[in-house]
Amino acid sequence: MGxxxxxxxxxxxxxxxxxxxxxxxxxxxxxIKVDGMKCAKCSSSVSKALKATDGVQEAxxxxxxxxxxxxxxxxxxxxAKLREVINSTGFKAVAAPQQ
Amino acid sequence: xxPKFVLRIVFVATxxxxxxxxxxxxxxxxxxxxxxxxxxxxxxxxxxxxxxxLINFWATWCPPCRAEMPELVRLQRVHxxxxxxxxxxxxxxxxxxxxxxxxxxxKVNYPIVLGTRELKARFSSDETLPLTVVINRDxxxxxxxxxxxxxxxxxxKIKPLLIKEVEGGLRSGKSNH
Numbered sequence: 001m002g003x004x005x006x007x008x009x010x011x012x013x014x015x016x017x018x019x020x021x022x023x024x025x026x027x028x029x030x031x032i033k034v035d036g037m038k039c040a041k042c043s044s045s046v047s048k049a050l051k052a053t054d055g056v057q058e059a060x061x062x063x064x065x066x067x068x069x070x071x072x073x074x075x076x077x078x079x080a081k082l083r084e085v086i087n088s089t090g091f092k093a094v095a096a097p098q099q
Numbered sequence: 100x101x102p103k104f105v106l107r108i109v110f111v112a113t114x115x116x117x118x119x120x121x122x123x124x125x126x127x128x129x130x131x132x133x134x135x136x137x138x139x140x141x142x143x144x145x146x147x148x149x150x151x152x153l154i155n156f157w158a159t160w161c162p163p164c165r166a167e168m169p170e171l172v173r174l175q176r177v178h179x180x181x182x183x184x185x186x187x188x189x190x191x192x193x194x195x196x197x198x199x200x201x202x203x204x205x206k207v208n209y210p211i212v213l214g215t216r217e218l219k220a221r222f223s224s225d226e227t228l229p230l231t232v233v234i235n236r237d238x239x240x241x242x243x244x245x246x247x248x249x250x251x252x253x254x255x256k257i258k259p260l261l262i263k264e265v266e267g268g269l270r271s272g273k274s275n276h
Contacts, residue, residue, distance in 0.1 A: 045163035045246040090162030
């Protein structure tokens with residue numbers, strides 16, 4: 001009986017760990033420079049549009065730094081789409097540096 | 100206590116806990132105003148009683164405000180027959196000639212008036228631009244949307260107000276045409 005419970009606990013922990021690892025593997029964070037975001041009154045539209053995008057988990061936008069830090073699920077959305085969303089708010093996502 | 104009774108309590112508690120909460124701002128009568136639009140015509144909020152009015156605070160120097168305007172023009176065109184009326188109010192500093200040029204370029208199909216900080220403050224203390232105040236058919240503020248108006252927000256917060264009247268009109272045999 002005790003052996004069965006131990007097995008059950010161990011397998012549950014394994015399944016949960018695997019789930020966390022899988023979720024973490026799909027989560028990415030990117031910092032995108034945003035051009036023209038000088039008006040603090042206007043920058044909330046960028047975070048609003050990003051947060052409404054499927055796959056975006058967190059979006060922190062700073063008009064002082066002129067950038068958006070986005071945590072996203074790369075199975076649902078990619079960086080190109082995030083740039084597109086930023087551009088749709090009237091600002092300009094600076095192109096990613098060539099690698 | 101009987102198990103059936105306990106089950107009932109649990110069921111009701113679950114329903115209350117997980118039912119979608121719709122916390123709307125307290126409906127207050129929208130502040131009235133009378134201003135001239137960029138073409139010299141007088142715009143009175145009271146003239147639009149019975150319509151769903153969106154007051155859009157914007158500025159030519161605000162990129163998201165400019166970005167959302169083509170969508171507002173589209174919404175005005177598509178939903179005019181449903182009783183939607185958009186009024187654009189600029190936020191200073193603005194030059195009338197610049198606003199007029201911008202509105203002409205975008206073929207804006209709703210009135211635009213030059214506003215003041217005080218006028219915006221009468222509707223909301225929120226500093227965000229653009230800012231859209233939703234006024235229902237009874238002339239009461241039903242929502243204030245900060246930032247660019249997303250399509251999902253229109254569907255969730257504005258469309259039901261338009262549909263309500265269409266349904267009411269159908270029930271009472273009125274025609275919308």
